[in-house]
Amino acid sequence: MAARLLLFLTMAAGLFGDMPARAQQDLVADLSDHLVAITTGFTGADVLLFGAVEGEGEIVVTVTGPRGDVTVRRKERVVGVWANVEAVTFANVPAFYAVAATKPLESVATPDIRQRQQIGIENVAMVPDDAAIDAATAAAFRAGLIRNKRAAGLYADDVLPVTVLSNRLFRTRIHLPANVAIGTYTVAVYYLRDGSAVHAQTTPLVVSKTGIGADIFLFAHTNSAAYGVLAIIIAVAAGWLAAWIGRKVG
């Protein structure tokens, strides 16, 4: 709420000319929703990020999902069939990653800034948990990881556009696909001038399950044995009912 109020003030400040707020607040941004609820009808969601800036500069937005270990496997032909022969586990891999910018990343931020702020998928920190793996192997597996994540729609293919209105207001839309992971996402907004960051702001975005689906998931994970027994009872009852309907109809 405070952020929205601030946004309003800044926008007002922008509209009404020189106001004291302007000097301190070169960048404000907020999300249309801070909570993405995965309900029974969930088919993915669009999150709108909007805000205002003061003065000349470029805007970069990154959305990074919760991080965890991911194992990448490489196939090779073994006795005629393709089998997994080698595996590398990467730590701190974001479950989701998207970046949006007003211009191509190379022209808005220096390589140093991009690497430090993990702007662009090639700069996202993902290291093999086994330090003995040589750099070439790690790079090949890392590229394989990114290709697979892209194919699943979890890493955005390109840099998404950021729309700027009258050099002050900006907005961008980030799509979360239906297979998105639950957890806390970090939305970072950078305001850059001459390739270096002038201001930055981060906002959390929570993706969580709600409703009956969430209850089923929670039950299955916290009370697994009871869930298993219940699944069998439901199946037996449904099978019985099906036989009964079959006899009535047939």
Place this chain on the structure above:
Amino acid sequence: MHIYLPIAEISVNLFLILGMGGMVGFLSGLFGVGGGFLMTPLLIFIGVPPAVAVGTEANQIVASSVSGVIAHWRRGNVDFKMGAVLMVGGFVGSTVGVWAFAALREVGQIDLTIKLCYVIFLGIIGALMLNESARAIVKARSSTPRRTKLHQHTWFHGLPLKMRFRRSKLYISALLPLGIGFFVGILAALMGVGGGFIMVPAMIYLLGMPTGVVVGTSLFQIIFVTANVTFLQAVNTQTVDVVLALMLLAGAVVGAQIGSRFAGSLRGEELRGLLAVMVLGVCAKLGYDLVATPSDLFSINLDDGH
């Protein structure tokens, strides 16, 4: 209309799932098979994680076997004693299978194992069935009856622990059905099937059971084996999606009714021939996937890391 599956964690089209259930149900009604060997690969194909496909399909087979066994029970076509012995073997086998599933998944070899099991067993069963039905069709045309021995004695009739199975008119070692139950139990857990397509020929050709009681007895023991797999997968890997299982079942109930009506208009050997062609088709598809160069040599588990 899309539905988000709570355990599989993907969004699927409700009508696609109902349609798949209906189609597989139709085929199982037509051929008198469970259809797990078709459904599990289909589920994996539409993007359900393999572990969820196997766990959920086990749950659905519990339901379809219960509804299937009732009709056989009414007609007295279930050998409960034989079923119980097979079930004991199946319980141990499926427990081993679930454990092996988890171990293979850990080392990244579960997809390959599932596909290899499918190719090998569907290939063998399909080829045998096709051969048998082709002979039957030829024989029916030439119609020269040939006398065969009613009963053949082999080495396994010398095994200890002999038991009498009145309903099956057999006096054989209990080790034999225990072993078959154990072996099929492992495959059921690994492949996400009931195992009827292996159990039924094994009962006829290895045990020498009368064909009338084979399907009912097989269904009876499948209920317990798949219930065991459902429970163990629910506890160990939380991969049983009740919502998906019920959706598949709803489609299958309708499909099976239609299928069983069509079954009356086809001859037995023609039905078996058609089933053999279908089994070999699934086998060929999975076999091709194993040898064809994949589009990406690198792969990840999408449910890793969260």
